[in-house]
Amino acid sequence: MPQDTALLIIDMVNKMNFEGGENLFDNTLKITENLQNLKAEAKQLGAPVIYVNDNFGLWQDNVEELIEECKKGRGEPVIKKILPEDDDYFIIKPKHSGFYGTQLGILLKQLEVSNLIVTGIAGDICVLFTANDAYMREFSLWVPSDCVASETTDGNENALNIMKRSLFANISKQQHTTIQQAFDH
Secondary structure (H helix, E strand, O other): OHHHEEEEEEOOOOOOOOOOHHHHHHHHHHHHHHHHHHHHHHHHHOOOEEEEEEOOOOOOOOHHHHHHHHOOOOOHHHHHHOOOOOOOEEEEEOOOOOOOOOOHHHHHHHOOOOEEEEEEEOHHHHHHHHHHHHHHOOOEEEOOHHHEEOOOHHHHHHHHHHHHHHHOOEOOOHHHOOHHHHOOO
């Protein structure tokens, strides 16, 4: 199972210096420990961990420079808790979906992935758009509801319900589900 499963961590390297960023920061802090636990489980099982992150207009920076720039913002405590490790993949995206204008699809094909765990922020924008594009590419989806955050609880819940209803995503919580259980059909 883990050999065909990958964990996507979306936009967790984030300044959060924008209107609504304070709310997003507060809600993101609530999911960070669950996401750390999920990442540890994925690594223990040998599943690849792929960070998919906005470039924040830093078109000429590399990953380390992007992380350092984002640490200068409100999101620094979150970034420190969920920093990419040397063996993690890091893809920089220009728009909302992790698939749009990136090499994510090619990487997943080379890794022979058919199951995606989609996590991160914002649940009602980038997570939703990435999950939608993954569904259209016929990936099975687990979007653990306690590993996704948005600026508002209502926006997050609405997005999770759309992913469950329209994308047939499993939205069970990380705290109650193992990676193996998430994709048992």
